Amino acid sequence: MKQRVLKFSAALVFLFTSSGFLFAQTQEQIDKFNAERKSYFNEKLALTDAESKAFWPLYDDFQNRKMKLVEDERNTYQYAYKNADHLTEAEILENLEKVYTLKDKQIELESEYYQDKFLKALPAKKVLMLGKVEWDFRRYLLQQLRDREGGHRGQGGGTGNSPEISEHSWQDPAPLPVPAPF
Numbered sequence: 001m002k003q004r005v006l007k008f009s010a011a012l013v014f015l016f017t018s019s020g021f022l023f024a025q026t027q028e029q030i031d032k033f034n035a036e037r038k039s040y041f042n043e044k045l046a047l048t049d050a051e052s053k054a055f056w057p058l059y060d061d062f063q064n065r066k067m068k069l070v071e072d073e074r075n076t077y078q079y080a081y082k083n084a085d086h087l088t089e090a091e092i093l094e095n096l097e098k099v100y101t102l103k104d105k106q107i108e109l110e111s112e113y114y115q116d117k118f119l120k121a122l123p124a125k126k127v128l129m130l131g132k133v134e135w136d137f138r139r140y141l142l143q144q145l146r147d148r149e150g151g152h153r154g155q156g157g158g159t160g161n162s163p164e165i166s167e168h169s170w171q172d173p174a175p176l177p178v179p180a181p182f
Contacts, residue, residue, distance in 0.1 A: 037137065044133045045126050054121035062113045066106060073102040 041059075042052055080087065080095035087095070118127045 040137055040140065041130075041133055044136065045122070045129055047122075047126070051122055051126070055118070058113065058117050058121055062109070062117075065109055069102050069106045069109065073099055073106075076102065 038052075038056065041047070045051075047055060076095055076098050080092060080099075084092065114127060114130075118130065122130075
């Protein structure tokens with residue numbers, strides 16, 4: 001159970017940190033995270049100076065717009081869940097429709113950037129590898145979180161060979177979903 005809570009927490013940390021939204025964090029911590037992300041991506045994608053200059057404004061814009069949609073989706077779920085007993089069937093359906101419209105907008109945004117804008121800044125191979133690098137960066141953040149926690153593996157944590165972070169898990173570079181609140 002503790003392992004699941006840790007993994008869920010780490011997933012949420014990534015969701016909010018990937019676009020620079022660090023709640024209850026100092027600007028210095030946000031800047032440090034963004035610099036680390038930029039360094040990691042630049043190294044793993046082997047970006048040239050020209051590619052980096054063209055890519056980062058696009059990627060930052062993409063992440064900000066994506067996180068706004070994710071935040072709107074989460075807020076819609078939270079509102080509907082909190083008020084479910086007081087909403088009519090039509091209002092509940094309206095909220096569900098809004099959630100799926102926001103999900104569609106996320107897909108459209110990804111398509112716009114991955115199939116058009118990123119290709120103007122990077123070669124196709126680097127755009128293809130971007131998904132893997134994003135996934136690997138998530139794994140990197142999870143590992144950092146575990147390391148900061150002191151590696152409590154002996155306390156019901158298992159072997160550390162979790163299938164969620166296997167070498168082939170990058171094959172689905174989709175963003176981690178924001179679960180509906182309970």
